[in-house]
Amino acid sequence: MDTPAGASLDDQKQALRKHYRAARKNLPVAEREAQMALTTGHVRSWLDQNAEHRAFTAVLPFGAEPPIMPFLMQMHDRRYRILVPITEPERQLSFVEWTPGVAMERSSVAPIDEPVGPRVDFRAMAEVDLMLVPAQVVDDQGGRMGQGGGYYDRFLEKVRTLADPPKPYAVVFDHELVPAGTFPVEDFDQRVDGVFTSAGLTLFDR
Ligand SMILES: Nc1nc2c(c(=O)[nH]1)N(C=O)[C@@H](CNc1ccc(C(=O)N[C@@H](CCC(=O)O)C(=O)O)cc1)CN2
Ligand SMILES: Nc1ncnc2c1ncn2[C@@H]1O[C@H](COP(=O)(O)OP(=O)(O)OP(=O)(O)O)[C@@H](O)[C@H]1O
Secondary structure (H helix, E strand, C coil), X not given: CCCCCCCCHHXXXXXXXXXXXXXXXXXXHXXXXXXXXXXXXXXXXXXXXXXXXXXXXXXXXXXXXXXXXXXXXXXXXXXXXXXXXXXXXXXXXXXXXXCCCCCEEECCCCCCEEECCCCECHHHHHHCCEEEECCCEEECCCCEECXXXXXXXXXXXXXXXXXXXXXXXXXXXXXXXXXXXXXCCCCCCCCCCEEEECCEEEECCC
16 A cells, blocks of 8 residues: 655554555445354354353444454354453553343443443453454554554553463454555554454464
8 A cells, every 4th residue: 555655654554544444344245244254253163162261352343343243142142251342541441241232331432332331451351262353454473453542552461461361363354464564563563463364363473
């Protein structure tokens, strides 16, 4: 993608976010759903083979984000515990358990609705098998660009202080796994250890 020479990193990232957001919107809904049926099949296999706690984190998709609600419903029926993020002041995240039909409430800090319920912080990740992390785009060294809040960067930094932290794996559409160098990765950007696409799980050596 072309970015103007001399643009600041923030400007470059904003232009790239715009580009990838538009690309998502241009993917027909049937294509988004077809990719995610395959992609979440790989997530389900991974969890069924590796989950000790039968618990994972995910996001409730908005806009053109990967449509994973059917997967979340299925995993809930299969008695997995599913934690989803709550946006807190100062770009911090807490997590709350999601169940189908749980009451939703507008976040105090972001224009999104989030489940109501008891909140836990990063320490609760000690009892989670996998963190499914949202991303707009991921590179083949685990570099990740999100929506720009820095929420997951701050959160993952803290999770990594735990004794035996669960791994963060991104879930993206196929065209969103790109070569390193496609977008800037800064020091504070937390890398993911793998990414699920319709082709399966790609792991990054780190
Ligand atoms: N589904 C989901 N939940 C998530 C995240 C995410 O990336 N995806 N986040 C990851 O860190 C945190 C929230 N991040 C947010 C980032 C931007 C906006 C926001 O201002 N959105 C605008 C425009 C976005 C759009 O609709 O396309 C808006 O809603 O008006 C809200 C929340 C926690 N929850
Ligand atoms: N660990 C951190 N501590 C303090 N500030 C941070 C930290 N990580 C990121 N930031 C700040 O957050 C801002 C947004 O970061 P970035 O553009 O990488 O977000 P993102 O990873 O795309 O978003 P998200 O994690 O919410 O999906 C940056 O301006 C950065 O300075």
